[in-house]
Each structure stands twice: as structure tokens, then as C-alpha cells.
Amino acid sequence: MIEMKIMNVQEVLPTNVPVVILQEESGNRLLPIFIGRPEATAIGLSLANQDPPRPMTHDLLVTTVELLGFQVERIEITELREKTFFADIYFRGPNGVEVVSSRPSDALAVAVRTGATIYADEGVMDQASYVAEEEDTLSETQIDDFRDFLDSVNPDDFA
Numbered sequence: 308m309i310e311m312k313i314m315n316v317q318e319v320l321p322t323n324v325p326v327v328i329l330q331e332e333s334g335n336r337l338l339p340i341f342i343g344r345p346e347a348t349a350i351g352l353s354l355a356n357q358d359p360p361r362p363m364t365h366d367l368l369v370t371t372v373e374l375l376g377f378q379v380e381r382i383e384i385t386e387l388r389e390k391t392f393f394a395d396i397y398f399r400g401p402n403g404v405e406v407v408s409s410r411p412s413d414a415l416a417v418a419v420r421t422g423a424t425i426y427a428d429e430g431v432m433d434q435a436s437y438v439a440e441e442e443d444t445l446s447e448t449q450i451d452d453f454r455d456f457l458d459s460v461n462p463d464d465f466a
Contacts, residue, residue, distance in 0.1 A: 308383060308426035311338065313415060316351045327415055329384075329427065336436040338384070338427055340392050346412035353419040365416040376401050379421040382414040387431045396423075 310332040319326050325347030329338040342350075349365050352358075362370070372379065377400040386393040394414040398405045409417075418425050 309334070309429060309432055311384070311425045311427050313350065313354060313419060313425070316342075316347050316354065318347075327412065329425065331432075336432055336438050338432060338436045340384070340411050340415075340435075342412035342415075346410075346416055349416040350412070350419055353416065365413065365420055369417060369420045372398060377405070379417055379423040380404065381424040381426060382409070382418045384411050384414075384425075384427040384431055386428065387434045392431070392435075 311329040312332055314328040314330045314337065316325060316327045318324065319341075324341055325344055326339045326341050327347070327350055329340070330336070345364075349363050352363075353365075359366075369379070377398040380397040380399045382397070383395045384392055385395055392411045394409045394411040396407045396409045396414050396417060398407065415425065417423065
């Protein structure tokens with residue numbers, strides 16, 4: 308597993324499909340994952356440290372899980388099968404670790420709320436990552452180049 312961080316959430320033009328972009332914590336590969344608009348909003352608000360006036364679904368989930376004595380330990384993007392990403396959320400509780408299957412978008416929305424570590428499977432990275440060309444940080448030019456790439460990519464390209 309490769310440790311990842313969320314770079315940002317944006318829309319791919321001209322379709323305005325939301326995509327979350329993950330980057331290797333110690334590398335230069337980027338992993339774009341197309342997600343739904345509600346999850347994009349949930350992730351984006353949390354990344355911007357904005358609290359909605361009422362709890363969102365992911366806030367409710369995190370609060371409930373914590374009240375039941377569990378902590379979100381980590382999330383893993385585990386698989387890319389037939390153009391669909393799969394993820395697991397690892398919860399640590401009184402009896403050890405429990406693993407729950409999840410959509411990556413929901414797992415990421417939970418991770419940004421809890422500070423959980425995000426991982427991606429090496430096979431997923433081999434199938435769907437984009438290599439940034441600079442060292443550990445991306446320049447504005449690279450970000451613009453990647454946005455151009457995202458503007459021209461179709462979710463079917465990740466088959």
C-alpha cells in the first residue's frame with residue numbers, strides 16, 4: 308500500500324464531473340478518482356475547514372462511529388475493476404479492527420473528517436495514476452498541465 312494525500316477536488320470540463328485527486332505522500336504520482344457531486348461537496352468543505360450549518364451525512368457517520376467507541380484508523384483504495392474503484396475503511400474498536408467496504412468517495416470524505424491515513428494499492432496506482440514530472444511538489448505549470456489532462460480525459464479512459 309502507498310500512502311496518499313488529497314490534493315484537491317475539481318470538476319472536469321466540459322462535463323463538470325467532479326474528480327478527487329490524490330498524490331503519493333512520498334512520490335510524484337497522482338490518482339484521479341471520479342466521484343459524485345455530494346461527495347465532492349463533502350470532501351471540499353472539509354478540506355476548506357468549512358462547517359455546514361447542519362451535519363452532513365459523513366459528519367453523522369463519524370459522530371455515530373465515535374459514540375459507539377470506534378475510531379477510523381485508515382482507508383485503503385483497494386481495487387479498480389471494470390472502471391470502478393473500491394475502498395475499505397478500517398475502524399478500531401473495543402474488539403480490534405473491523406473493515407467495512409466503501410465507495411472511495413465516502414471513505415475519503417470520512418478520512419478528511421477524522422485525519423485517517425489514506426492508502427492506495429500499488430496495482431491501482433499502476434492502472435490509474437498519472438505521473439507528475441517534478442520532485443515532491445507540483446509547480447503551477449504542472450498543476451495546469453494536469454488540469455488540461457483532466458479536461459481531456461474520459462472516465463472510460465481508466466479501463
